[in-house]
Amino acid sequence: MKLLIVEDEPALITSLVSYLQGQHYVCEVASTFADAQEKMLLYDYDCILLDLTLPGGDGLDLLRELQRQRKANGVIITSARNAVEDRITGLHLGADDYLPKPFYLPELSARVAALVRRRHYNGSNLIQAHALTVDVLARTASVAEKPLTLTRTEFDLLLLLLANQGRVIAKGAIAEHLSGDAAEQFDTYETVYAHVKNLKRKLTEVGAADYIRTVYGIGYRFEPGAAA
Missing domain, CATH: 3.40.50.2300 (Response regulator)
Structure with missing residues (x-):
């Protein structure tokens, strides 16, 4: 946030x-x-x-x-x-x-x-997207009750995607959201690519569907309709 x-x-x-x-x-x-x-x-x-x-x-x-x-x-x-x-x-x-x-x-x-x-999040600490459950206050996440171990940045990225379900988020907006003013120091979005890749991998490893879709040349979209 x-x-x-x-x-x-x-x-x-x-x-x-x-x-x-x-x-x-x-x-x-x-x-x-x-x-x-x-x-x-x-x-x-x-x-x-x-x-x-x-x-x-x-x-x-x-x-x-x-x-x-x-x-x-x-x-x-x-x-x-x-x-x-x-x-x-x-x-x-x-x-x-x-x-x-x-x-x-x-x-x-x-x-x-x-x-x-x-x-x-409609006033709730808990966010549910099919098998994925996120506790915003406790900063924990799980898929079908299997714990999802995330870094601070990966968790913040997941929250950003969940807050914008179904909407495309540009790579620049993600970089600026996660890094603040420091995002202006980078010429590429390699850090964004790495965080998204790691988050997608960790979701898949605990049995989640491919919730995070790449919109080529623009950014990423969290698809709440994807079923695990």
């Missing part, structure tokens, strides 16, 4: 990135209004943690821009601006939640997880 942290306090940024990466999230950071606007419009995120008071602009204007562009990113406002009017405006502009500063990092993580469940 990929997050964008829009925040300008260096100490808080360090704490957020350290904690959330420990919770298996890929984290990108934008510390100014302009940086946040560029990232939010160019890329997709499972959740954006949005401070309202930013160098160069107001976070509520970023929400307005997301609304104009019909971007479907989940948004949790994290702000010291505790006015009721700001909360109401933010929620009307499409924010999913509002967590006033100061907050506890475990509570923030729980709210992020809840938002991701609501938006991608």
